Amino acid sequence: SKKYRPYPQIDLPNRRWPNNVLTKAPIWLSTDLRDGNQSLIDPMDIDKKLKMFDLLVQIGYKEIEIGFPSASQIEFDFVRKLIEEKRIPDDVTIQALTQARTDLINRTVESLVGAKNAIVHVYNATSPLFREVVYNKTKAETVEIAVKGIQDIKAALAALPADVCAQTQWRLEYSPETFSMTELEFSKEICEAVMSEWGATPDNKVILNLPTTIEVATPNVFADQIEWMHTHLANRESAIISVHPHNDRGTGTACSELAILAGADRVEGCLFGNGERTGNVCLVNLAINLWSQGIDPEVDYSNINEVIRIAEECTQLPVGARHPWAGELVFTAFSGSHQDAIKKGLTRQKDREAAADGDTIMWEVPYLPIDPADLGRSYEAVIRVNAQSGKGGMAYLLERDYDLTLPRLLQVEVARAVQVLADDTGRELSSEQIHEVFVEEFIER
Ligand code: KIV
């Protein structure tokens, strides 16, 4: 067994947040089937949606946004199928998005009937740009839309037969869309109006989802906005503060992590950062970041290759070779100095594990922030040889695949011969090719 440690522990006298390291997993929400799906070239068909849903459940997500059921028949039918075919585990909550419009809210509630746990997620845009350019609404009218949305949800639930309504644990999520471009005082006003209309209490919390619908500032600015809401919101104990970072500036992960440090309770995102434009924050990245600091992310990525395979099949979007933690090359070293350090570290780690006699020891291997085996990755890909590599890499492959331990001086000679072939081909060399060079140049000659 092994452990990871939270880096860094810096003791600054006037530290902004009392605890500058993450200490526990947030509540996760996957919006792969909603924000992710709505941005695909070819949206998922029902089979793919089911596959994605099952994958999310298998990974361990307990809150899953399953679509926008009032937007199309296929979205509606999918929700009904999940419920009627009893495919939703009892500890999983499904969430459905709707605009704050009566007809859409009624249809959304209708789609969710019979689910054990459901969140109705209602939103309207709140920033000046959207109020003025898109909706031509004043601030007061914008608050009215949100409050009317909550009234409509309450009315739709009240209109259900009592026994039907009681089958479901109903919860509310409200998103002031474009939150990060909205005046903070106004965000507070509209969120408080929503909470009051719903009758939020600590036992009946409203999820306030504060999105960077479009990422427009550095992550510290978003964290300041979250901290401000966290410290200024009336009746804070009756709200769950959720964030929904998009990745327009490439800082969705930083926004999420800083937002948690600043007081957020929950994060919405997608596997491998699918979602509108540059995507939602990547849930895989966030979870394994926690894991790499010794914090249980409460989701299971111990078979990352299978997660990639299913996600790629459902979305038709390839996971990049350098995607954090998941890409094909992220645990691979080609360069000689890196290979040498990794080889020494892996050998030392093995010796320490053998000596530890079952006790937990820290993972300490240069250039490998976590053990690839934690994600179900083999060590085969860690050291690969091309013209950038030195003697360490080829010696490692000969030892691993051919049980050949070369003395140091011979390593230098063999590496020289291997280098000639690598330069000639300009390509990566397999261990078979390296072995052939060794046999031809040093055994048969
Ligand atoms: O990005 C966004 O603001 C959204 C909302 C609907 C939550 O997706």
Ligand code: ZN
């Ligand atoms: Zn979004």
